[in-house]
Amino acid sequence: MLEVRDLAAAIGGRTLVSCLDLKLDAGERLAILGRNGAGKTTLLHTLAGLRAPLAGEVRLCGEQMSALAPRRLAQLRGVLLQQQIDAFPASVLETALIGRHPWLERWAWESTADARAARQALAAVGLAELELRDVHTLSGGERQRLAVATLLTQAPRLALLDEPLSHLDLNHQIAVLELLARRTRDDGMGLVMVMHDINLARRYADRALLLFGDGSAQCGPVAEILDAPTLSRLYGHPLRRIDAGGSDYFIPE
Amino acid sequence: MPTRRRALFVIAVLLAAAVLSMGGALMVGSYAVSPADVLARLLGNGEGGGGDVVLGLRLPRALAAFACGGLLALAGALMQVLLRNPLADPYVLGVSGGAAVGALAAMLFSLPLIFVHGGAFAGALAAMLTVFGLARGDGSWTQSRLLLTGVIVAAGCGAAVALILSIAPEQKLHSMLFWLMGDLSHAGSPWPALVVAAIGLALVMPLARDLNLLARGDLVASTLGVKVRSLRAAVYALGSLLTAVAVTTTGSVGFIGLVVPHLVRLAIGNDQRVLLPAATLAGGALLVVADTLARTVIAPQQLPVGVLTALLGVPVFLYLLSRQPKGGRE
Numbered sequence: 126m127l128e129v130r131d132l133a134a135a136i137g138g139r140t141l142v143s144c145l146d147l148k149l150d151a152g153e154r155l156a157i158l159g160r161n162g163a164g165k166t167t168l169l170h171t172l173a174g175l176r177a178p179l180a181g182e183v184r185l186c187g188e189q190m191s192a193l194a195p196r197r198l199a200q201l202r203g204v205l206l207q208q209q210i211d212a213f214p215a216s217v218l219e220t221a222l223i224g225r226h227p228w229l230e231r232w233a234w235e236s237t238a239d240a241r242a243a244r245q246a247l248a249a250v251g252l253a254e255l256e257l258r259d260v261h262t263l264s265g266g267e268r269q270r271l272a273v274a275t276l277l278t279q280a281p282r283l284a285l286l287d288e289p290l291s292h293l294d295l296n297h298q299i300a301v302l303e304l305l306a307r308r309t310r311d312d313g314m315g316l317v318m319v320m321h322d323i324n325l326a327r328r329y330a331d332r333a334l335l336l337f338g339d340g341s342a343q344c345g346p347v348a349e350i351l352d353a354p355t356l357s358r359l360y361g362h363p364l365r366r367i368d369a370g371g372s373d374y375f376i377p378e
Numbered sequence: 379m380p381t382r383r384r385a386l387f388v389i390a391v392l393l394a395a396a397v398l399s400m401g402g403a404l405m406v407g408s409y410a411v412s413p414a415d416v417l418a419r420l421l422g423n424g425e426g427g428g429g430d431v432v433l434g435l436r437l438p439r440a441l442a443a444f445a446c447g448g449l450l451a452l453a454g455a456l457m458q459v460l461l462r463n464p465l466a467d468p469y470v471l472g473v474s475g476g477a478a479v480g481a482l483a484a485m486l487f488s489l490p491l492i493f494v495h496g497g498a499f500a501g502a503l504a505a506m507l508t509v510f511g512l513a514r515g516d517g518s519w520t521q522s523r524l525l526l527t528g529v530i531v532a533a534g535c536g537a538a539v540a541l542i543l544s545i546a547p548e549q550k551l552h553s554m555l556f557w558l559m560g561d562l563s564h565a566g567s568p569w570p571a572l573v574v575a576a577i578g579l580a581l582v583m584p585l586a587r588d589l590n591l592l593a594r595g596d597l598v599a600s601t602l603g604v605k606v607r608s609l610r611a612a613v614y615a616l617g618s619l620l621t622a623v624a625v626t627t628t629g630s631v632g633f634i635g636l637v638v639p640h641l642v643r644l645a646i647g648n649d650q651r652v653l654l655p656a657a658t659l660a661g662g663a664l665l666v667v668a669d670t671l672a673r674t675v676i677a678p679q680q681l682p683v684g685v686l687t688a689l690l691g692v693p694v695f696l697y698l699l700s701r702q703p704k705g706g707r708e
Contacts, residue, residue: 175600199603210595212462213648223591227603231584234382234651279602 126151126315127172127283132181133340134164134171140179142168143340151282151313154306156326156347159336160360165319166207166287168336172317173204173285186282199227203281207288209272211260218256220271221247224278239278246277249304251297265292273301277308283315284308290322298322302329323364323375327351335359351375385652392659396444399666403440404432406670408677438568442627443669443683444662445571446562447634449624451661452578454635455642455654456617459593460610461525464643467636468621471528471614474630475535476505477622481629482542482554491564494557495626502622505531510614524614560631560684562669574623578616579658585609586651593648631684633691634661640698 129147133140141164149155157165170176172183174190183190185201193201203224221243222235229235235243247253250270255263263271269292276284284305290298306329308314320326326333327347334344337359343350353366356375363378404416409431411419419432453468461470469475480501484493509531513524539558546554556563582589588609591599596606621635638661639653646652665683668690672683 173601175597195600195605196603199601204601206595206597206601210462210598212595213464213593213643215594215648219647219649220594223594223598223602226587226591229587231587 126153126186127317128184129172130182130184132171132183133179134167134176135179136164136167140340141338142171142336142342143180145181145342147334147344149283149315149317151315152309153332154309154316154330155318156330156333157317157319157336158321158323158326158333158359160338163336163338165336169204169285169287169317169319173202174198175204196227199279199281201281202283202285203276203279205272205276205284205286205289207291209268211268214259214261216256217247217252217258217260217263217271218243220260221256221274221278224275224280227279242280243274243278246274247271249277250274250301266294266297269293270297270301273304277304280312281314284317286316286318288319288321290320290325298325305329323351323356327373327375385649388646388652388656389659392656392663396659396663396666399663399670400440400444403443403666403670404436406674407431407436408674439562439565439669440666441568442565442571443562443665445568445575446565446624446628446631446662447638447665448575448658448662449571449578449620450631450635450665451638451642451657452575452582452654453617453620453624454661455639455650455657456582456589456613456620457635458639459589459650460613460617462521462593462595463525464640465636467633468617468624469532469630469632469635470525471509471618472505472531472535473502473618473621474625475532475539476508477502477625478558478630479535479538479542480504481557482539482546485550485554485557486542486546488550491566494564495566498629499622499626501535502618502625505535506615506618506622510611510618556682557629558684559682560629560687561682562628562672563680565627568627571623571627574620575658575662578620579655581616582613582654583651585612586649586654589613589650589654590648593650629682629684631665631687633687633695634665637691637695637698638664641694644698 127149129145132145133143135141157168159165171178185193222239225235225239225242244253244256247256250273252267252270252274255267260268260271273289289301293301302325305316309316318330330347332345333347333350334342335350335355336342353364353375356364364375365378367374367376401413401416405411405413411432416432450468457466457468457470458464477498480497481494484497509528513527543551543554588604591602591604592606592609600606639657642653642657642660646656668686669683672681672686675681
């Protein structure tokens with residue numbers, strides 16, 4: 126589904142990723158981990174076609190990403206951005222419905238089928254009762270879940286999420302990750318998540334991509350690649366592995 | 379959820395309001411004309427001296443007011459999306475400042491009226507191109523860069539206007555001040571403004587849903603398939619051109635471009651597919667009403683219409699501002 130060959134990405138003249146090869150199949154989940162400023166968001170935006178790569182190529186569903194028309198690209202891949210901007214008042218339902226934009230013809234208005242899709246997505250993130258509320262009245266966590274609902278309404282083949290868990294309390298973190306896992310399993314959606322929680326990444330991703338910030342990166346199945354020495358080097362802080370009855374957890378020293 | 383039926387209803391109501399405002403403008407004045415007479419004149423079969431007043435004086439002026447009100451409200455709505463700021467107006471990027479310099483310079487040299495209009499349009503275009511060229515700079519086109527460039531150009535134009543006013547002979551000051559405040563008594567033919575308003579609306583309507591996304595941020599819009607760079611450039615160029623045509627026709631009438639999109643948004647929400655045509659109609663109707671008041675409240679003397687829109691606009695705007703949720707959340 127997503128194929129990356131010899132990719133390099135830079136921001137502000139600093140090369141953060143170089144010579145990256147990556148392949149993501151349908152129904153696969155990838156977590157991107159790394160320190161602040163290591164290039165996680167830059168890489169995610171490059172994978173999403175929001176910024177041009179410095180070198181190399183990104184292919185999506187067999188096609189060169191830069192050759193895809195914007196509308197077609199928006200039908201294939203969805204992005205959850207780190208920040209949501211609400212300069213103008215809008216209802217929760219209207220906000221979820223913008224996910225249908227790439228699917229609507231120029232003069233078409235949202236149909237009842239579109240509204241049904243948006244309402245299902247809102248219900249899936251627990252916002253069904255708030256559909257008429259102004260987005261300005263939502264809490265940070267509610268706004269974040271609304272962004273997830275907008276992405277689900279868009280129904281892309283590949284979902285790229287930049288810190289999907291920010292502002293979420295514990296139960297909603299798990300609920301959102303379970304929801305995304307279900308979508309990948311049932312619909313064959315590809316999933317790429319920038320994350321900060323190693324333990325949740327280990328539990329909800331198949332593979333992890335570690336960005337060290339100096340251009341080097343490591344990628345592999347979570348069970349193999351996530352170990353204490355590597356993670357300690359990744360974050361520049363010692364981590365310890367704790368065995369808790371069959372499952373392992375990493376905690377900072 | 380936005381529906382087409384609701385949009386058509388809103389547009390129908392505002393069309394009716396626009397027709398009523400035009401009817402009122404044709405009837406009211408120092409020479410009162412009955413509704414039946416107005417209708418007869420418009421159909422071309424009335425008799426007596428009222429025909430010249432209705433068809434020759436009031437109709438062109440009311441049409442010019444309608445067109446310019448519509449242009450300003452539409453341009454204001456576009457600028458608010460472009461700058462992602464509900465408090466932006468068509469003048470914030472310096473277009474009216476440039477127009478004022480051109481128009482006042484023509485008046486200073488006692489050039490005929492056509493040069494005042496021409497100077498205003500040339501000045502508006504010059505300001506627009508200056509801001510466009512400078513704000514692109516390194517190609518980043520950021521929000522704050524555009525806004526800052528516009529504000530600085532507007533400030534420079536303000537200084538030039540003050541300079542012209544301070545060296546202008548006294549007998550010219552009156553007409554200069556009227557121009558600056560916005561005045562319809564020298565509007566000339568309403569047709570260019572009407573045609574531009576219609577074309578402008580026809581050009582933006584296919585982009586209305588893209589604009590809904592642009593209002594939510596450039597990145598969000600790109601993730602959902604909007605060609606952000608070209609859309610922003612198009613909206614900027616169109617918004618500035620509409621403003622230039624409006625100020626060329628009537629001078630810088632204030633507050634229509636700021637308050638009307640805002641009021642319409644409060645009433646029907648921020649869906650540009652409804653907001654853009656609704657604001658155009660409401661802005662037109664409001665300026666027709668304001669101009670009718672401007673030439674009747676202290677008749678036979680006429681007020682510049684900009685004074686009335688400001689007198690109406692300032693309290694409304696302050697009220698709206700005080701209702702704005704602070705810091706994004708209530």
